[in-house]
Amino acid sequence: xxxxxxxxxxxxxxxxxxxxxxxxxxxxxxxxxxxxxxxxxxxxxxxxxxxxxxxxxxx
Numbered sequence: 001x002x003x004x005x006x007x008x009x010x011x012x013x014x015x016x017x018x019x020x021x022x023x024x025x026x027x028x029x030x031x032x033x034x035x036x037x038x039x040x041x042x043x044x045x046x047x048x049x050x051x052x053x054x055x056x057x058x059x
Contacts, residue, residue: 007053014049018042 011050011053015046018046
């Protein structure tokens, strides 16, 4: 199933990028609540992204 492996790889890459960005964003923010907001937003985006990907037909 090359399609699934490709998807998995993309997803992992996306997660990694998000983690890097979150760390950077949190470091620059003094308010912990803002940091939490960023993290929640990213988790939501990741979930939406994952759903969008799984909607694609597996060939």
